[in-house]
Amino acid sequence: MLKLSKVSFSYDREPVLQNISLKISEGQNISVIGESGCGKSTLLKLIYGLLHTDGKITWKDRELKGPNFNLVPGEPFIKYLAQDFDLMLPLTAAENVGKFLSNFFPIKKKRRIKELLEVVEMEDVANKKAKFLSGGQQQRIALARALADEPEILLLDEPFSHIDHFRKNNLRRRLFSYLKEKNITCIIATHDSTDAMSFADRTLVIKNAGIYADGSPEQLYNNPPNQYVASLFGDVNHLMHKNISADSESRKRVVLYPHEIGVNRNSKFKASVKNCYFKGESYLIEANLNGERILLEHPESLKLGTKIGISVSEKLIQKRFT
Numbered sequence: 001m002l003k004l005s006k007v008s009f010s011y012d013r014e015p016v017l018q019n020i021s022l023k024i025s026e027g028q029n030i031s032v033i034g035e036s037g038c039g040k041s042t043l044l045k046l047i048y049g050l051l052h053t054d055g056k057i058t059w060k061d062r063e064l065k066g067p068n069f070n071l072v073p074g075e076p077f078i079k080y081l082a083q084d085f086d087l088m089l090p091l092t093a094a095e096n097v098g099k100f101l102s103n104f105f106p107i108k109k110k111r112r113i114k115e116l117l118e119v120v121e122m123e124d125v126a127n128k129k130a131k132f133l134s135g136g137q138q139q140r141i142a143l144a145r146a147l148a149d150e151p152e153i154l155l156l157d158e159p160f161s162h163i164d165h166f167r168k169n170n171l172r173r174r175l176f177s178y179l180k181e182k183n184i185t186c187i188i189a190t191h192d193s194t195d196a197m198s199f200a201d202r203t204l205v206i207k208n209a210g211i212y213a214d215g216s217p218e219q220l221y222n223n224p225p226n227q228y229v230a231s232l233f234g235d236v237n238h239l240m241h242k243n244i245s246a247d248s249e250s251r252k253r254v255v256l257y258p259h260e261i262g263v264n265r266n267s268k269f270k271a272s273v274k275n276c277y278f279k280g281e282s283y284l285i286e287a288n289l290n291g292e293r294i295l296l297e298h299p300e301s302l303k304l305g306t307k308i309g310i311s312v313s314e315k316l317i318q319k320r321f322t
């Protein structure tokens with residue numbers, strides 16, 4: 001178990017994180033989300049031991065003492081992949097992956113490097129110097145290097161930010177099944193809702209220097225406590241009740257995702273189409289509903305100015321008041 005008790009930190013006067021207490025079980029995959037600058041990277045740096053906190057951090061009941069006690073900051077059983085992936089540019093991809101592996105067992109080392117290059121799908125550039133690799137390729141090599149000396153805890157800061165969409169999905173599937181297989185505890189700071197939803201056992205939302213929400217991705221997505229949390233998963237509406245519900249004069253607001261808003265020509269709630277964006281499987285329609293901006297999904301393209309009737313399930317509305 002990784003345990004944080006009353007962990008606080010400030011770079012200057014304002015606290016970036018304040019009184020964070022949480023427990024993370026071994027082998028769990030945790031995603032940490034929140035708007036830019038909320039303190040996600042700082043949290044990872046505190047756990048790794050790059051920054052000092054007056055609070056307490058323990059792993060398997062052993063206290064991680066931080067930089068004021070360790071001559072070389074960082075713990076050997078934790079690997080931290082920062083946003084700048086810090087490769088040795090004159091070395092090859094394979095040499096970078098094997099950088100922290102012992103030379104005592106060269107055949108074992110070679111096998112391990114090959115295995116990791118396969119996990120990140122980089123076998124074909126094994127002998128290419130890191131300086132000749134693209135940003136996304138360098139990021140994948142840095143990921144393989146972080147896994148090389150099999151860590152107990154892996155801290156990833158935006159680990160797929162430079163990787164194209166096609167590779168990203170494959171890589172994520174491979175990486176997260178590898179981590180589960182090896183029971184590696186992983187904490188990933190991310191802006192990507194797929195990381196937070198598809199691969200995490202648990203999602204932490206950071207806001208106002210604290211843990212603002214904590215739950216399974218399903219819980220947080222289906223029952224977002226407010227518009228802020230919902231917006232971390234993608235586009236979201238925050239509509240006045242009276243604009244979407246018959247017999248309501250209430251100005252209370254309701255959080256709804258675009259795909260939860262239906263179009264029904266018999267509805268008395270009419271919106272006027274302002275924009276229409278192709279999304280592949282559907283179109284995202286931006287419309288004006290009684291002065292409010294509304295986003296909804298529609299199977300077909302709609303002409304600007306078209307009047308559409310809006311319908312939302314009353315049961316859903318009752319769940320989503322904020």
Ligand SMILES: Nc1ncnc2c1ncn2[C@@H]1O[C@H](COP(=O)(O)OP(=O)(O)OP(=O)(O)O)[C@@H](O)[C@H]1O
Pocket residue numbers: 011012016034035036037038039040041042043189
């Ligand atoms: N070395 C530093 N010195 C001073 N302030 C810093 C330093 N590093 C970060 N900060 C500030 O601390 C706050 C939290 O930064 P942090 O990098 O942890 O946020 P983040 O949530 O990871 O952001 P992003 O999503 O943009 O990577 C920000 O306001 C940032 O400006």
